[in-house]
Amino acid sequence: MTSMRTFLTASLVLLVVACGGNPEPTGMSNPPAADLAAAPEQAGTSRAPAKPPAIVEESAADSSDSPIVLVAADTADANLPLAPQKYSAGQHYAVLTVAQGTSSSPDVIEVAEVFWYGCSHCYSFDPFVTKWSDELPAGVEFIRLPVIWNPTNQIHARMFYTAEALGKLDVIHDAIFKELHVNKKMLTTEAAIEDFFVRNGISSEEFQKTFRSFAVESKLKRAKNLTQRYRIQSVPLLVINGKYVTTGEEIRNFDDILAIADELIVREQAEL
Template sequence: HYSVLTTAQGTSSSPDVVEVAEVFWYGCPHCYNFDPYIVKWEEELPEGVELVRLPVMWNPTNEIHARMFYTADALGVLDEMHTAIFKEMHLNQKQLTSESDIEALFGTYGVSSEDFQKTFRSFPVETKLKKAKSLTQRYRIQSVPLLVVNGKYVVTGPGIKNFEDMIAVGEELIAVEQAEL
């Protein structure tokens, strides 16, 4: 159901918070199908638990999609765009692998070309991309979607039959971590 990382990784949340990272890729059909479950689960998470999203960084296509994610976050439009990006790719069959296509999509959410250009290759976005690449390696991510609970437990693999199972195992590990706080 889950594996334990040999070396626990630090989290971006405060020490009294259990962090759950959803590792995903916009181009992954399973991640697209998992998104509604994650959105609902995030609303139900108990006090002291924080969900963060981590775009996987394996290759140049993942990188441009991660850059899109962090650009949306930096511009304050991630909440409205995250699910919409999945739909654009999976329902409308848009690959979103060129900067111009991504800029056009951002334009439909009220982001000016100037703001997009200033942000897409900005230092804060580059810094987050480097961190995402490092975490992809340190978490030893081989497939997506998956959950990483408090930088220690990777929920994926045999025994996980469906998205409900993944969330149930995540909840068990959250309880373990909360008991240790």
């Protein structure tokens, strides 16, 4: 995992300004200040009123009516029988008081990248997190979770899950980012997205059967639910095993995000 660091350019060592949104009304509200005690505002960060592992299983404690609160870990909890911890809750990551389930088996550690195709920082982060994920140890699974704050996020998430359902995500994921950030096509209508898929080798018939399918609708519902449960306020970030969220005022760059995730993965491995 350490070899990933060599790919960071000098420009990425500067403060990472995460993508937030100016969401259209979706029935979500800003989390109360107490809920974000471990996720202080990052300088220059644009925040959203609420933002996703690809499908995460809920535990009995996961009732949609039960608020999931981010809090700083008790200092006593930091004295774990592990190697000295470089990163701390509240400064580098937030701790979910009720751990969320994951889509992976109990003996696997899941790392979910929460992102939005329209976010320029997510576009910049993507090649680095992809390379990093390729070097994860056995027993650690990397997934992507599209954030859903508003209708624009939602149609982009629908595009992601459509490509996944068609088995084309590996070949079309990069193309989507480039279409938005290089070709400056926002892909915010079904017609524009269908045309894009056709240009990338997927028939209109395949697209139409999948875009609003039950499988895609189910994944969208879960992604929206997790956007709220994880109290995601900006992207990109990582959620480690449904317990930790890489957010905090001391995170300065992509390297920090990945290093924090490395440390939290080791912590989770020790608990298996």
